[in-house]
Amino acid sequence: MSQLEIEKASIILKLLGDKTRLTMVKILNSHDCCVCEFVGIFKASQPAISQHLRKLKDVGVVRETRRGQWIIYSLNKESEYYPLVQTILQHLPNQDFRLKELEEQGLRISCE
Amino acid sequence: MSQLEIEKASIILKLLGDKTRLTMVKILNSHDCCVCEFVGIFKASQPAISQHLRKLKDVGVVRETRRGQWIIYSLNKESEYYPLVQTILQHLPNQDFRLKELEEQGLRISCE
DNA sequence: GTTTTATATAAGCAAATTATTATATAAGTG
DNA sequence: CACTTATATAATAATTTGCTTATATAAAAC
Numbered sequence A, B: 001m002s003q004l005e006i007e008k009a010s011i012i013l014k015l016l017g018d019k020t021r022l023t024m025v026k027i028l029n030s031h032d033c034c035v036c037e038f039v040g041i042f043k044a045s046q047p048a049i050s051q052h053l054r055k056l057k058d059v060g061v062v063r064e065t066r067r068g069q070w071i072i073y074s075l076n077k078e079s080e081y082y083p084l085v086q087t088i089l090q091h092l093p094n095q096d097f098r099l100k101e102l103e104e105q106g107l108r109i110s111c112e
Numbered sequence C: 001g002t003t004t005t006a007t008a009t010a011a012g013c014a015a016a017t018t019a020t021t022a023t024a025t026a027a028g029t030g
Numbered sequence D: 001c002a003c004t005t006a007t008a009t010a011a012t013a014a015t016t017t018g019c020t021t022a023t024a025t026a027a028a029a030c
Helices: A006-016 A019-028 A035-041 A046-058 A082-089 A096-104 B006-016 B019-028 B035-041 B046-058 B082-089 B096-104
Strands: A062-067 A070-075 B062-067 B070-075
Touching: A006 A019, A006 A082, A006 B006, A006 B019, A019 A035, A019 A046, A019 A070, A019 A082, A019 A096, A019 B006, A035 A046, A035 A070, A035 A096, A046 A062, A046 A070, A082 B082, B006 B019, B006 B082, B019 B035, B019 B046, B019 B070, B019 B082, B019 B096, B035 B046, B035 B070, B035 B096, B046 B062, B046 B070
Parallel strands: none
Antiparallel strands: A062 A070, B062 B070
16 A cells, blocks of 8 residues: 555645546546546536646646647546545546536537 | 545545644544544644534544543544545554654543 | 637635634533 | 633634636647
8 A cells, every 4th residue: 555645645635625626537537538528527617627627737646748739638647646546536436427428419529 | 345426525535635634534543532632743722623623523524422521532434434534544654653742741641 | 820729827806714812611620 | 619621612814725707828720
């Protein structure tokens, strides 16, 4: 079991202690996503989504890669926090239905 | 693996996303404690400690039992959140040294 | 090169969180 | 019963967080 300082762990837990960010990370655990997909999934503005992603990126939980005009976010498996994040995500129900809903609205394809 | 709604999980993660509360819960995982012991352990006022404990109690993560003039807090193993809390705590270093320090100051005995 | 699409960032503000100070309650002690 | 000890609660102040609005950047399309 990889161990983390309490201080660092509490930072990660606070980050994941937000419904939107926690759902984002759960989704990223099975599928990479771009910002516009998250904007479609959550009833939140684009800047709000960008700001959540930035927080996750700042601590290294997620990474970004540009692909054309899209920026694709993915879980950073090299992060020292990855083991903790993984065990937390295992307690959460699959969120694939959210991506399904997106596809039904024709919003998923746009970023592929 | 017991599953939790995202909404509920995020509430727990936010609660544990505080250094003081996270350390409290880690300590309670191996030893019951009273409020005055936590006041000794953390550089925080008694009301601040009480308020942290209240938040943990309100969601059912901890329980309290009065023993004379002391109120002893313990982890609530019946909580639906207990499995999630356990897996998180496994990633954290043991905090027994904090209780040791208390004993050396003669502050532990007072609550026994 | 202007326009559109995707995203980021900055500033301002409202809501939520945490700590402090003061006071209340409840048990134990002399 | 007055006094002390342990704890809780209420009010308030300070800090943090998350959202909105406006603007900037960067790539793609025309």
